[in-house]
Amino acid sequence: MNAGRLALRMWWRQPVDYRWVLTTLRNHSALGLLKNLIGTSGLGLGAIAVMVMLSSEGPQSAAGRAVIGFFAVVGVATGLRWYLLPWPTAWASLALIAVADLAITTTGLLVSSRVALVNATALILTGAYLTLFHGAKALAAHAAWSLLSVVLVTTRMQANADSNSDASLAVATVLIMVLAVVFVLPMLQFxxxxxxxxxxxxxxxxxxxxxxxxxxxxxxFEAGTPICAMIVDLDRFKVVNDTFGHQEGDRVLARTAARLRDTANPAATVARTGGEEFTIVDHLDVVSARALAERIRRAVEESSEVAVAVTASIGVAVFDHGAEANGRPAAEQLLGCADTAMYRAKERGGNTVVVHEIGAPLA
Structure with a gap:
């Protein structure tokens, strides 16, 4: 599999951390502005629904006007919700977009053909939101809904064959939607x-x-599962840099990273968190974590290709789900315990593993 196809597969499979996106925007003082812009868009969609309802091109039946009037109220309420309430959870966010999509499509089925085709392009707005805040699967579902909506509108237009029908306009609208929701938005998200x-x-x-x-x-950090963190710090790495230069030091770091990635479980998170410090987080109990740490220690020791022996001091912190009743540790606490254990391994001369099971005294 070539690199491009592998990247596409990773994009499709990797979920978006919704909370991280919000935290990043909040840290840069951008979340409040975006929240107000989305609220304004909701009010705008509500106003559009009112104008359509009152237009001569709008629904001719009382029931149709009532439905669009209802969606106008929903649009205004949604806009006010964005202004007045906290940012929604991930599931609430998806629900709001689903309601907006339903409102846009339903409105298109109740108005004249030309208005319906223009109305369908509003689905691009909700798609843009999904592009930023949700994953590839949510965007794919939205694309399928958008195309279905356009097909329904154009089919209805051809079936009615009213005086306002325009086949060329219908084809142009379909092409716009295909380009936007099938190509442009997924490309931007990728x-x-x-x-x-x-x-x-x-x-x-x-x-x-x-x-x-x-x-x-x-x-x-899911409830009901053991969690462990390992801090791997290379011993005598400064000597390698001082003796052989930073280029050789970089090669040692790259080799160590490859060994860690190959030795750790595929689902584990492996990170370089300092100059010669690495962190591994995985769902392992204390026995499995100790065994993995020993394999990593040996792998680092065996990978040394310089005259100065490069080994690793490894601190391991484990929280078993059996101790859930005592309170699950925060990520910072788990990493802090692993860091303390790593320094204990350094004090013992390096090339050592020290394990701390949270809730038990540090050995």
Missing amino acids: YYWVLRTDALSDPLTTLSNRRGLDYNLPRL
């Missing part, structure tokens, strides 16, 4: 994913960096 992945990666080792570790931690 390259957004590429940029995000690059920002979360260490350029030397291609492992996650500190920000990438923070991005992946929430999905690993």
